[in-house]
Amino acid sequence: MEKVKDCCCNEGCKCTQDLSEAQKISIIDDFINDYKSKEGSLIQILHAAQSIFGYLPIEVQIHIAKSLNKPLSEISGVVSFYSFFTTAPRGEYTIRVCMGTACYVRGGKKILDRIKDILEIEVGQTTADNKFTLELMRCIGACGLAPAISINDKVYKQVNPERLNEILTKYYE
Ligand code: FES
Secondary structure, eight states: OHHHHHOOOSSOOGGGTTSOHHHHHHHHHHHHHHHTTSTTHHHHHHHHHHHHHSSOOHHHHHHHHHHHTOOHHHHHHHHHHSTTOOSSOOOSEEEEEEOSHHHIIIIIHHHHHHHHHHHTOOTTOBOTTSOEEEEEEOOOSOGGGOSOEEETTEEEOSOOHHHHHHHHHHTTO
């Protein structure tokens, strides 16, 4: 279990994929016991819960609220305030399209529209096969090679529609 605790993955940790719901809750309880007396513990606990479940369903938020003896509104308020928390299941891969000025001017919007067409999802949604979640991002410092997108931790620069097809196809091989 210690290995899971050290995991910093924020997009559905692979090392907890095969655990039952009860086992996942048990890991969260360990986190709560370890962190609840520390400052900023709620954020840490929510991060841990999201890394274990891949998202923060209402049932998990209720469990955390009860365990910390806090109102659910406080938990859900924090979850909705920070964009890195999500209450919906995420895809295996998160595509982020840069909407910074350079990328936007050099075709970022067209790339975004093309991704939406190909995957048949809007920003913030996940494909039906749970493969991809689509998000926007701000400048990542690759402006000279705009437009840029990222898929999980990998950054793709100078993306154009043809290249986009190749990139996405790779994730289905
Ligand atoms: S504007 Fe997209 S990388 Fe800078």
